[in-house]
Amino acid sequence: MDLSVQQLKLSDADCGGEDRLSALPDDVLIDILVLVDDAAEAARTSILASRWRRLWALLPELSFNFIGHHRIDAALAAHQVPDLSLLFVLTEDPYPEFMSEWLPIAARALSGHIHLEVFRPDAEPVAEERGDIDLPCFEKATSITLKLGFLGLAQPSSGVFARLGGLQLVDVQLHGQSGLGDLLSSQRCPSLKSVIVRDARDLDSFNIHSDSLLNMELSNLHRLQQLTVMAPALESLRMKSCFTDPLNPDLSVANISAPQLKLLDWMNVYDPSSIQLDEMTHLENLGIKLFILEGEEETVERNLYYMTLLRRFDYTHTLDLLISYPSVSPFLCHHFNVSIDNEENIEFQLKEFASFFKEVLKEYAMVNSESSHLFQFAHVPAAWLSAPNPILSSN
Numbered sequence: 001m002d003l004s005v006q007q008l009k010l011s012d013a014d015c016g017g018e019d020r021l022s023a024l025p026d027d028v029l030i031d032i033l034v035l036v037d038d039a040a041e042a043a044r045t046s047i048l049a050s051r052w053r054r055l056w057a058l059l060p061e062l063s064f065n066f067i068g069h070h071r072i073d074a075a076l077a078a079h080q081v082p083d084l085s086l087l088f089v090l091t092e093d094p095y096p097e098f099m100s101e102w103l104p105i106a107a108r109a110l111s112g113h114i115h116l117e118v119f120r121p122d123a124e125p126v127a128e129e130r131g132d133i134d135l136p137c138f139e140k141a142t143s144i145t146l147k148l149g150f151l152g153l154a155q156p157s158s159g160v161f162a163r164l165g166g167l168q169l170v171d172v173q174l175h176g177q178s179g180l181g182d183l184l185s186s187q188r189c190p191s192l193k194s195v196i197v198r199d200a201r202d203l204d205s206f207n208i209h210s211d212s213l214l215n216m217e218l219s220n221l222h223r224l225q226q227l228t229v230m231a232p233a234l235e236s237l238r239m240k241s242c243f244t245d246p247l248n249p250d251l252s253v254a255n256i257s258a259p260q261l262k263l264l265d266w267m268n269v270y271d272p273s274s275i276q277l278d279e280m281t282h283l284e285n286l287g288i289k290l291f292i293l294e295g296e297e298e299t300v301e302r303n304l305y306y307m308t309l310l311r312r313f314d315y316t317h318t319l320d321l322l323i324s325y326p327s328v329s330p331f332l333c334h335h336f337n338v339s340i341d342n343e344e345n346i347e348f349q350l351k352e353f354a355s356f357f358k359e360v361l362k363e364y365a366m367v368n369s370e371s372s373h374l375f376q377f378a379h380v381p382a383a384w385l386s387a388p389n390p391i392l393s394s395n
Contacts, residue, residue, distance in 0.1 A: 059081065096151055099116070100133055111163075114144050136159075164191060167184065173202060180203070180206060197221065206218075206226070207226070238287075252269070256276065261283055263284065271305055
């Protein structure tokens with residue numbers, strides 16, 4: 001629930017009535033101001049009575065919505081709580097030098113979560129040379145979310161993020177090897193559990209060695225060419241639309257060692273000669289993407305590579321298939337989920353999948369009525385099945 005200053009009215013104190021609201025204990029008044037959910041609005045409550053003038057500076061959470069960076073700087077400098085549990089900043093001002101001024105103050109005070117989002121309207125052209133936001137070391141922060149509207153991000157070269165459990169980077173501009181892997185190493189982030197990197201520009205190399213990491217998601221990293229993941233505790237890895245640089249399609253190399261992995265969602269190209277996956281004996285969920293393109297040998301080869309990935313695993317509880325028709329529409333996809341939780345329903349689900357896939361191909365034929373099309377699913381690992389050598393195909 002959000003409150004405004006107008007809603008925090010004292011009981012006709014200005015007319016000689018009793019000011020019952022101001023008589024409440026400080027911790028109750030602070031809880032009320034937290035519900036305002038806007039630091040500027042909370043500060044305006046100072047006009048209500050002298051009792052309120054210092055209360056906003058005691059808030060454990062601060063939210064700044066579309067105000068100038070100089071006001072954020074001043075508010076953080078005046079804030080009196082040594083352990084800030086939440087700092088939320090939504091800004092339209094894409095000036096890295098101003099953000100770099102108040103971020104060190106926030107880093108010293110924050111003991112919880114920071115969410116910094118730079119709002120960039122779609123119509124606004126992206127400026128390539130605005131400089132970088134200097135990220136300080138948040139020694140006490142537990143999670144960091146940065147959505148930067150493709151502004152540059154410069155990571156600190158030293159310092160330990162001792163309590164950091166989660167990092168989310170969205171719409172950021174990185175630079176080549178960027179040092180991101182070094183930042184997220186066990187030496188500098190010993191408590192790291194979750195990493196999400198989406199739509200990061202110019203990240204061509206990412207090497208992470210983490211003993212604590214449990215979940216990682218990488219998506220839309222089109223320039224990524226080299227990935228190394230050494231994570232003995234990693235349980236979930238989701239990758240989508242990485243290694244897709246059209247200028248260097250054959251240079252992508254990945255080496256992933258995650259012996260405890262339970263979920264692998266691989267919505268990328270897969271070439272077993274350059275994508276190295278260590279043994280994953282604990283895998284329970286596998287997701288892959290298949291393409292239907294008329295008469296393109298490259299797509300046939302790509303699907304065969306995916307089948308190679310599929311056949312690496314003798315058993316998995318769940319298989320997620322995303323079937324895409326990029327020649328018809330980049331947004332036309334079908335999703336099918338096979339849950340193999342016991343041998344009795346395996347045959348039924350495979351028949352269900354075969355029926356589903358025939359309907360998929362019928363729809364494809366209706367869109368491409370002049371073409372004849374054959375798509376063969378390939379062999380499912382024999383250990384999954386009671387009947388040998390299942391092949392699902394349709395004309």
